Amino acid sequence: MEKVLKNDIAFVKNKHYSPTYNEKELIYFNKEEIKKVKNFQQTHEAYEKTPLHSLDQLASYFNVTDMKIKDEAYRFGLNAFKVLGGIYAIGKYIAEQLEENIDQLSFSQLKEVSDKIGQLTFISATDGNHGKGVAWAARELGQNSVIYLPKGSSQARLDAIRNEGADAAITDKNYDDTVKMCAELADKNGWVMVQDTAWEGYDKIPLWIMQGYATIAAEVIEELEGNSEQPPTHIFVQAGVGSFAAGIAGYFTQYYRDNPPKIIIVEPHLANCYYRSFSNEVGEMEIVTGHMDSIMAGLCCGAPNTRAFRILSQYANASFSLDDKVAALGMRILGNPLGQDPKITSGESGAAVAVGLLHTLNGKNEVREEIGLNENSRVLCINTEGDTDFDHYLDVVWKGIYPTQ
Numbered sequence: 543m544e545k546v547l548k549n550d551i552a553f554v555k556n557k558h559y560s561p562t563y564n565e566k567e568l569i570y571f572n573k574e575e576i577k578k579v580k581n582f583q584q585t586h587e588a589y590e591k592t593p594l595h596s597l598d599q600l601a602s603y604f605n606v607t608d609m610k611i612k613d614e615a616y617r618f619g620l621n622a623f624k625v626l627g628g629i630y631a632i633g634k635y636i637a638e639q640l641e642e643n644i645d646q647l648s649f650s651q652l653k654e655v656s657d658k659i660g661q662l663t664f665i666s667a668t669d670g671n672h673g674k675g676v677a678w679a680a681r682e683l684g685q686n687s688v689i690y691l692p693k694g695s696s697q698a699r700l701d702a703i704r705n706e707g708a709d710a711a712i713t714d715k716n717y718d719d720t721v722k723m724c725a726e727l728a729d730k731n732g733w734v735m736v737q738d739t740a741w742e743g744y745d746k747i748p749l750w751i752m753q754g755y756a757t758i759a760a761e762v763i764e765e766l767e768g769n770s771e772q773p774p775t776h777i778f779v780q781a782g783v784g785s786f787a788a789g790i791a792g793y794f795t796q797y798y799r800d801n802p803p804k805i806i807i808v809e810p811h812l813a814n815c816y817y818r819s820f821s822n823e824v825g826e827m828e829i830v831t832g833h834m835d836s837i838m839a840g841l842c843c844g845a846p847n848t849r850a851f852r853i854l855s856q857y858a859n860a861s862f863s864l865d866d867k868v869a870a871l872g873m874r875i876l877g878n879p880l881g882q883d884p885k886i887t888s889g890e891s892g893a894a895v896a897v898g899l900l901h902t903l904n905g906k907n908e909v910r911e912e913i914g915l916n917e918n919s920r921v922l923c924i925n926t927e928g929d930t931d932f933d934h935y936l937d938v939v940w941k942g943i944y945p946t947q
Contacts, residue, residue, distance in 0.1 A: 551865065551868060552814075552863040553862050553909055554821045554860060555820070555912060556820040557825065558825040561857075567852055570792070571756050571795075573760075573796075576760050580760055582645070582647070582648075582649070583630060583757060585649040586618070592761070593616065594613075594762060595610065595612075595886065597609045597611060597879065597880075598881075599880035599881035599883045601921070603880060604921070605917050606920070607917065607920055608772075610920075610923070611886055611924070611925050614758065614926050615886075615889075615927060618678070621929070621930050622675070622930055623924070624672040624926075626754040626758065627675065627785070628680075628751070629678075629682075629754065630750055630754035631736055632664060632676070632679045636685075637652060639659045640658060649682075652683065663686040663687065664686070665727055665728050665735055667692070667717065669695065669717060669840045669843070669891075670695065670840060670931075671927055674703050676689065681708075688708065688724075688727070689709070690724055691703070691710070691713065691720070692712070692717040692719075692720045693715055694835050694839075695839065696933075698933060716842075717842055717844065718831070718843065718845045721845075725737075737751075738752070738783060739843065739850075741848060742848070745849060748847055748849065749849060751785060752788055752849070755789035756790065759793035759794055759797075762922065763793075773798055774803045774922035775803055775804065775919045776914070776919055776920070776921050777791070777922045778923050779791065779806070779924065780841055780924075781815075782813065782841040783843045784853075785850050787805070787854060788853040788854050791805045791857050792853050804913060804914060805857055806896075806913060807860070807861040808895045808896050809863050810841050810863070810864060811864065812835065812842065813830050813836065813841055814861070815830045815844055815846050817863040820855070827846055827851050829845045830845075836866055837890040837934070837938070838864075839891060840891030840927060841895070867944040868902060869890050870943065871901060871946050872888065872898030873892075873894040874942075875901060887928045888927070888928065889930045889935065890935075890938070892926050892927045893926070894925075897923060903915070
């Protein structure tokens with residue numbers, strides 16, 4: 543049943559959720575597969591585990607037992623998580639061209655031998671963080687990159703990508719049309735498309751990217767088990783095309799197959815393709831079109847990744863569609879913590895989206911009950927980006943744009 547709550551939040555339970563273990567989809571996200579992915583990623587000298595913060599005061603305020611945030615703003619010094627997908631996908635592609643097994647190669651070895659296949663150009667469409675990660679990975683491996691951003695993207699995001707060595711520009715198209723343009727340019731010029739969304743005939747590289755994202759989940763579980771802590775009961779994950787959300791959901795679902803955590807999707811109103819898909823009676827994938835000018839720029843994608851949709855349409859329990867002011871509220875909450883809780887700098891598409899939602903749900907017992915959120919819950923959120931658009935971050939946190947009232 544769909545519900546519209548105060549502060550312009552819409553909620554729907556996924557009518558097609560099924561706990562049945564789907565070996566066909568989850569085999570790519572099992573412990574052994576993701577360990578191989580992680581082993582390659584950590585051969586880069588800049589690899590470090592990102593912090594997993596406990597926010598005890600915020601947990602008490604939200605009336606849950608535990609509140610943790612995995613802070614990807616520290617990943618590879620790039621202020622966002624997306625590079626995890628780019629570094630593995632580009633590395634895997636080059637290894638395949640060399641007819642080598644990436645399991646047997648380190649990043650430095652791959653860099654040394656990549657000249658055997660000549661100069662490659664990797665192309666991608668991005669709202670910012672993905673393109674930055676692709677540009678960084680391509681440059682690190684001595685290759686070229688061409689990156690296009692959709693209409694409305696900020697100059698700061700464009701400059702950040704160019705600073706990683708990419709030939710980059712902002713288009714006059716929305717995200718999904720920018721993806722189509724990049725696919726056409728790749729075909730025309732013999733370039734390699736590195737996109738975290740999949741469609742018919744283009745699935746292999748998006749899968750590698752999703753596997754790259756799944757190492758975040760592996761790190762979380764390793765740290766929890768190392769500290770003898772219990773796993774989360776609820777994971778709130780942001781969704782654009784859904785690749786990140788499905789990578790996290792896939793790993794946690796296969797790891798805790800007997801009692802998996804509840805997966806809750808959060809999206810902006812202007813790009814709420816999962817919310818709309820979960821709302822329809824037959825479970826068909828729905829696509830959102832038009833200009834998407836939400837501040838949650840990293841989530842402004844109208845067409846789901848087909849593989850991600852298969853995973854999330856089975857394993858996500860619900861979706862929330864949110865107004866921009868909810869994300870802005872979350873940014874201010876995390877930047878101004880309670881008590882001794884750590885300060886977390888979250889961008890508009892980071893953990894702020896889920897935290898703003900959790901604040902709005904406080905006291906709304908009916909909705910909390912529908913997703914099983916109560917005083918015994920253990921919540922995990924993932925801060926997928928820091929202040930990737932610094933000026934806009936200050937506008938939200940310091941100047942208070944997008945107020946809740």
